[in-house]
Amino acid sequence: MGTSIPEQVVTNDDLSEFLDTSDAWIRQRTGIRERRVVRPGTSTGDLAVLAAEGALKSAGSGEADLVILATTTPDHPCPATAPDVAQRIGLTGVPAFDLSAVCSGFLYGLSCAAGFIRSGAAERVLLIGADTYSTILNPTDRTTRAIFGDGAGAMVLRAGHPGEPGELAGVTLGSDGALRDLITIPEGGSRHPVGDELTAEGRYFTMRGKSVYRHAVQRMVESATRACELAGWRLSEVDHLVAHQANARIISAVGERLRLPAERCAVNLDRLGNTAAASIPLALADAATAGALRPGHRTLLTAFGGGATWGGAALTWPDITPVAV
The missing domain is CATH 3.40.47.10 (Thiolase/Chalcone synthase)
Structure with a gap:
């Protein structure tokens, strides 16, 4: 990493x-x-x-x-x-x-x-x-x-072998285009091209926070649970949850619904904020560097994003040292 x-x-x-x-x-x-x-x-x-x-x-x-x-x-x-x-x-x-x-x-x-x-x-x-x-x-x-x-x-x-440290044990993905307006940049694409007169609001990223919270918690919990099932794990066996660092309330709600104590839930958004697609790898690296995430740990990943899209993954953490550049 x-x-x-x-x-x-x-x-x-x-x-x-x-x-x-x-x-x-x-x-x-x-x-x-x-x-x-x-x-x-x-x-x-x-x-x-x-x-x-x-x-x-x-x-x-x-x-x-x-x-x-x-x-x-x-x-x-x-x-x-x-x-x-x-x-x-x-x-x-x-x-x-x-x-x-x-x-x-x-x-x-x-x-x-x-x-x-x-x-x-x-x-x-x-x-x-x-x-x-x-x-x-x-x-x-x-x-x-x-x-x-x-x-x-x-x-x-x-490529590796079943049971090897670092094994990706299960991945699940989902989407719902009916929720496309929850997280969006309304203008600037082919529907409202750059050549048209863009509005001050339409050219920037927008988000409907309350609706995003509700859908994010639901889908992240479902994805994490499904990833565990694919890996053949019980939720109680998960050593570390690394959720997309969207909001402290979302991370807390997801952890509570999965019945995972706060000390097993990675949090670095207090220092980095929501870094979108970089969020999960940055949180993984931080947890590994701090020693909270150790080789062999059963690690559960989950995220929710615009589209709407969501996903979950289960993996065993390998013995690696992330390099910060």
Whole structure:
């Protein structure tokens, strides 16, 4: 695994200088006290390159047969960012593509990577989750500005054997397009093209918070439970829950409904905020580095994102050292 977060720290007090908000208001509603934000000129691809380099170093090899980049903030609407990332890390000629499933993107990418490996089409896959949501947020919207941060996390997956440490034991995914308006950028795509007159509200990321909370908790609990079933685990046997770091209340509600104590639930959004597709790999790396996530731990992942999309995965944690770049 490899990770990369921007150097620039934006605290709640920083936001309160130009938004109608406060540190207490943000912490009470989200659990976030600060987030990392890219400086002008730094892109999603830049963070993805650093995280990928860290993952390849952690894996002890610069080789991969496929590069998957989960993101909804690509460097350009066209072309995809993954081929450029692959070229910049010395993997020119290797197939590479972007995957867009918003905050569920890393789990969708994990399932894709597993499919390529199990089919024999790839031996080693470099999976990256990277987003720079600060570039798509309305600067005057205190709700979204307070929630999101920027970052990237990457993982190298390889073919293995049943029961081997690091085994991906079960993955489940889902979606519901009827919920597409819960989390969206309304304008700028083919339905409302860039050439049209864009509204001040329509060009930025929007989210219906209360509805997102309800659907996120329900779908994340269902996905986590299903992933456990696929792995043949009981929920009581799970050592660590790594949920998408959307909101402290969501993480707490999911943990409670799964009957997992707080000490088994990873939390790093207080320092990083919601980093979208980078959220799960960054939380995994933090937990492993801190020693909370140890080799052999039965680890449960779950996420909910725009689309709407959701997913869950079960894996045993391997003996690896994440590299922060």
